[in-house]
Amino acid sequence: MNNSVKDLAADLENWMSLIPQELRRMPIINIAIPGSHDSFTANITSNSDISPDAEEIVKELSVLGPIFKEVIARWSKTQCYLAKDQLIRGIRYFDLRTSTKEGTDDLYIVHTLYSVPIQTCLDEINSFLDLHPKEVVIMDFQHFFGFDETLHKKFIQDISTTFGSKILPYDGKINNITLDSMAQNKYQVIIIYRIDGTTFWPSACFPNPWPNTVSIPTLIQSLNDNLKKRQKDIAFISQCVLTPDAKFILEHVLSSLEEECAKKLENYRSKWIEAQVAGECGLNIIIADFIDLSDCKYVRDVINVNQSLLKALNK
Incomplete structure (x- = not known):
């Protein structure tokens, strides 16, 4: 980033409140917003139970015991922080898998293994919003x-x-929604609920194409191709994540998702984000694994994509 330009990510905890008024008056679908992928998996450990979203082979092999569970945990955990700590670090979009759990009425966050009760995260988000009345959170129940x-x-x-x-x-x-209009009406939460017939925002308003690849060149090409096809009057989610299949995991069984995917993608991800612009049909919501890497550089990079909007206004 040009040092002569104000850093929009200087205060991650309050970045939406502090961005220039010109940006707060822009449609939220034209603003670059950092999100996390499989957001609340930080509590997954080798002691976590296998969850219903696990592939059949994982369920079958779980009889192998603690060693197998330890491997699965390393490839299922996608984040190091739960809701409050992600919010403090600037994340404003959460990607959520929710499941029942036998023996309890609580609903849980899952990603092959059980993580944390979802209500714990909802309460953390609500408490944060109480203290930050101009910050907005998007929750995507996928x-x-x-x-x-x-x-x-x-x-x-x-x-x-x-x-x-x-x-x-x-x-x-x-x-038609802007950060300013939301603040004026005291709205702070956008709920996407990807089941038809609810009163929340539907999938059609927030397309979320999945690259589904472990190849970095294929991922980058997919991100570019999908952005070119985005519609100008709805939001858009870019999934900047690598997705290992069973074969890849077996080839790297002693490693982890963080080491083999997130860290190896990090520099390519940064370069791709820095090449983007916000605005109509530009970068909008983006999600990533391990948002904490390099002191949350990913989050800072995404927020500062909004510099492109200020530059366009000043021409």
Whole structure:
């Protein structure tokens, strides 16, 4: 970043509150927003139970015991922080897999293994928002395991009860929403619920193409191709993550997702982000694994993509 230009990421905890007013008046779909992938998996350990989203081969091999579970944990954990610590470090979009768990009425975050009860994270987010009235959080409930219609209704009610009037109502016009308009109406939460027929924001307003590759060149090409195809009147999520398959994990069984994927992608990810611009059909929401790497450089890079908007306004 040019040192003569103000660092928009100087205060990660309050970055949305502190960005210039010109940016707060822009549609939120035109602003670059850092997010985390499989957001709340920090609590996954070798003692975690196998969850319903696990592939069948994982469920079958779990009989091998603690050594196998230790390997799976290293490849299932995608983040080092839960909600509060990610929010303090500037993350404003959360990607969530939610599941039932036998023996309890609690719903859990999962990624092959069980992590933390989802309500714990919702409460952390709500407490943060109480203290940061101009910050906005987007929660994307992507996958549900063990849910029936009754449980969906209960979960939707739990979300509504937790955040109350902070939730932005769905009206089909995400392109009209700005940080300023949300603050004026005391809205701080956008809920994406990828099941049809709810009162929350649907999948169609937040396309989220999955590259599904462990190849860095293929990932970068996919990110570029998908951005070229994004529509200008809805949000867009770029998944800047590598996805190892069983073969890849077996070839690197003594390593981890962090070492073999996140760290090896990091420099390429930074270069790609720094080459992007925000604005109409530009970079919007982006998600990554291990957002903490290099003192949260990823988060800072994404927030500072918004410099492109200021430069365009000053031309």
